[in-house]
Amino acid sequence: xxxxxxxxxxxxxxxxxxxxxxxxxxxxxxxxxxxxxxxxxxxxxxxxxxxxxxxxxxxxxxxxxxxxxxxxxxxxxxxxxxxxxxxxxxxxxxxxxxxxxxxxxxxxxxxxxxxxxxxxxxxxxxx
Amino acid sequence: xxxxxxxxxxxxxxxxxxxxxxxxxxxxxxxxxxxxxxxxxxxxxxxxxxxxxxxxxxxxxxxxxxxxxxxxxxxxxxxxxxxxxxxxxxxxxxxxxxxxxxxxxxxxxxxxxxxxxxxxxxxxxxxxxxxxxxxxxxxxxxxxxxxxxxxxxxxxxxxxxxxxxxxxxxxxxxxxxxxxxxxxxxxxxxxxxxxxxxxxxxxxxxxxxxxxxxxxxxxxxxxxxxxxxxxxxxxxxxxxxxxxxxxxxxxxxxxxxxxxxxxxxxxxxxxxxxxxxxxxxxxxxxxxxxxxxxxxxxxxxxxxxxxxxxxxxxxxxxxxxxxxxxxxxxxxxxxxxxxxxxxxxxxxxxxxxxxxxxxxxxxxxxxxxxxxxxxxxxxxxxxxxxxxxxxxxxxxxxxxxxxxxxxxxxxxxxxxxxxxxxxxxxxxxxxxxxxxxxxxxxxxxxxxxxxxxxxxxxxxxxxxxxxxxxxxxxxxxxxxxxxxxxxxxxxxxxxxxxxxxxxxxxxxxxxxxxxxxxxxxxxxx
Numbered sequence: 245x246x247x248x249x250x251x252x253x254x255x256x257x258x259x260x261x262x263x264x265x266x267x268x269x270x271x272x273x274x275x276x277x278x279x280x281x282x283x284x285x286x287x288x289x290x291x292x293x294x295x296x297x298x299x300x301x302x303x304x305x306x307x308x309x310x311x312x313x314x315x316x317x318x319x320x321x322x323x324x325x326x327x328x329x330x331x332x333x334x335x336x337x338x339x340x341x342x343x344x345x346x347x348x349x350x351x352x353x354x355x356x357x358x359x360x361x362x363x364x365x366x367x368x369x370x371x
Numbered sequence: 372x373x374x375x376x377x378x379x380x381x382x383x384x385x386x387x388x389x390x391x392x393x394x395x396x397x398x399x400x401x402x403x404x405x406x407x408x409x410x411x412x413x414x415x416x417x418x419x420x421x422x423x424x425x426x427x428x429x430x431x432x433x434x435x436x437x438x439x440x441x442x443x444x445x446x447x448x449x450x451x452x453x454x455x456x457x458x459x460x461x462x463x464x465x466x467x468x469x470x471x472x473x474x475x476x477x478x479x480x481x482x483x484x485x486x487x488x489x490x491x492x493x494x495x496x497x498x499x500x501x502x503x504x505x506x507x508x509x510x511x512x513x514x515x516x517x518x519x520x521x522x523x524x525x526x527x528x529x530x531x532x533x534x535x536x537x538x539x540x541x542x543x544x545x546x547x548x549x550x551x552x553x554x555x556x557x558x559x560x561x562x563x564x565x566x567x568x569x570x571x572x573x574x575x576x577x578x579x580x581x582x583x584x585x586x587x588x589x590x591x592x593x594x595x596x597x598x599x600x601x602x603x604x605x606x607x608x609x610x611x612x613x614x615x616x617x618x619x620x621x622x623x624x625x626x627x628x629x630x631x632x633x634x635x636x637x638x639x640x641x642x643x644x645x646x647x648x649x650x651x652x653x654x655x656x657x658x659x660x661x662x663x664x665x666x667x668x669x670x671x672x673x674x675x676x677x678x679x680x681x682x683x684x685x686x687x688x689x690x691x692x693x694x695x696x697x698x699x700x701x702x703x704x705x706x707x708x709x710x711x712x713x714x715x716x717x718x719x720x721x722x723x724x725x726x727x728x729x730x731x732x733x734x735x736x737x738x739x740x741x742x743x744x745x746x747x748x749x750x751x752x753x754x755x756x757x758x759x760x761x762x763x764x765x766x767x768x769x770x771x772x773x774x775x776x777x778x779x780x781x782x783x784x785x786x787x788x789x790x791x792x793x794x795x796x797x798x799x800x801x802x803x804x805x806x807x808x809x810x811x812x813x814x815x816x817x818x819x820x821x822x823x824x825x826x827x828x829x830x831x832x833x834x835x836x837x838x839x840x841x842x843x844x845x846x847x848x849x850x851x852x853x854x855x856x857x858x859x860x861x862x863x864x865x866x867x868x869x870x871x872x873x874x875x876x877x878x879x880x881x882x883x884x885x886x887x888x889x890x891x892x893x894x895x896x
Contacts, residue, residue, distance in 0.1 A: 257522075260518075260522045260525070261522055261526045264519070264522045349532045349533045350529065350533060351529060351562065352526045353561075353562065353564070354533070354561075
């Protein structure tokens, strides 16, 4: 299975750690340092999973998800990683399909397991 | 596969560096490739024109050379003989990367007249370029490796922080240590990809808890507990003797635990210390071949320290709970000692109140307040003259005024105890009436807290069914009849209805309530 994950976070250490953990699991990873970069990568890369931060320069996670959703490029599974768990974040996450909120500090293993679990069920549905 | 991935990461030269290298190589007319140790993976940095002498493309030359992997163990070698005879290309091979990682890539370069087959330098410009390039790539590769290792380490730290963060919430509960411990063990097991994590306490703690185990898939095998305990005891003894921070052991196929887990295991145990003494061990197991490392041991130790604190907290909490219970029991004995006619009254009112509270589906916090409030409802009688309390004849107006002070007196005694504040309100208001004609405040209906309304009914119920010096106790059915007549005036109709529903139960067990003997109650707050 060719599993593709797009990671969008303005902190390079978060990107690196997640990228390493996912690549070790044999997953193809592309990274973006803000929403606008992710917006450029997503259509061609067509990831099954998007992992994104909320607060980022240029284009934040909420806008990124809305724009991808509007253009039909929102991946089937989206993990929104944030240290902010205010009501506003929960509200927009609830509006979009397949979006899950995960609180920081995150566990790379948990993220990896989440990705594998989600995409596993994804293939099961297809079969 | 993992090595190849590491190599690919190591080869990710910054784009600007790649461009620079490509331009330089092109202007010098040389070709460049980087190979991994086995020559399996390669990355091409630059490709020069086809060889003028033998008409072979440089791409093909690379392929040929790659097939002869013997080059890779040498730092400077000659072109394969069948090539060097007709091909005017010279080349240089250099080793790169950090050999400590065992997968150092190799730089492979062709170039017209780069290096003579006799090793004599033919073209100073090409040679110095290759030497510089070699150093640049060496440094870059080393940096990439370092970055890779640091990312790996950072990833471990992330796991640690995540674990400690998620545990701090779980450890803050003091009233349910077994669940807390199990949650903590399960989290730790998950983070370490372990097969099993368990905690064992050497002496059964004061809170009656000594063993908890979290397993992959949450499988519980009850009959194996002695095996774990035996193992844990050995770990505890070893740790105590050696004074070491951790005990790491490989369990072979013959070990009973390997038998239970179905495979050889690596095990780590750290002491659980509370109040300065070794109380037990926390232990983790993982399938053989992945021995526990220093960061993991460190994490387990900090976890054990937290669990030690949790144990201490739970024991202190338990002490406090027992202290409160005993204090209240002493007070209750003091009330009953004052009034010989109503011996056991407080405990019987307590039982009936709790039955009513349950019947009315009170919340746990209300039930706890009801428990203490009903037990202590007459505590204000302590300090009142026995001549009045035990007077066989009717009281005069002045005496009645004194007796009527007992709810307020009780409240004054209890309300300063934070844990008993709600209960104290029940004590203060248990002589209020639904119609507002009660005392001491004259509150009505819902203004009166529900626990006070319940105690009022239970108090009257017990007074009717109990023997008095001047009359025999009457039946539960009769008591209900009398109380129901005052429903909506003296008593809360809701409570009266609950009492009616409980009548069969109360009737059946009236002998307990009427026997006058003290009934021990085992309500755990």
